[in-house]
């Protein structure tokens with residue numbers, strides 16, 4: 001069955017470019033992003049792994065560990081790493097699972113046979129420190145992901161985990177946020193001391209509370 005938001009992210013042990021990893025142990029108390037790449041030595045994946053590696057300091061700032069997956073061997077991954085560094089200007093700096101037997105791909109339903117018969121699509125699973133799945137994204141092989149969007153949703157997930165707010169359309173870190181409708185105006189006054197603007201009783205905006 002498909003993995004749903006709020007499910008415990010299935011645990012697994014897998015060989016990676018940084019040795020054998022048990023997923024939950026690897027995450028520890030951090031947030032995590034597990035994301036699949038259809039195959040080694042493919043063009044879009046090469047650009048993605050370079051871009052995620054370049055952005056690793058941003059993920060570190062957000063206490064978030066990256067874990068990639070591709071259905072080839074560790075030896076193949078090691079050869080591909082050279083190409084990633086050479087063409088993208090950044091060396092791979094997080095572990096890449098060698099999922100030759102598709103064990104993890106199947107556990108996470110990353111193979112969508114009507115899109116690609118035996119390779120994974122571009123799945124993204126964001127997992128919280130409680131090991132629950134907070135967000136899933138699925139892209140076809142032909143469309144590379146957007147690192148800024150992954151960071152943006154991570155900012156929203158981390159913010160809304162700590163405050164009774166949600167983030168509006170096209171929100172980015174630092175923009176005003178929406179006060180949860182369940183919070184009364186009276187409670188909102190104490191919870192959000194920077195004040196709030198009421199556009200409708202159900203649509204109240206307040207400055208981002210953790211800034």
Ligand code: BEZ
Pocket residue numbers: 038039042043044045046119141142
């Ligand atoms: C790519 O990364 O470019 C790619 C991988 C598998 C199928 C199609 C494209």
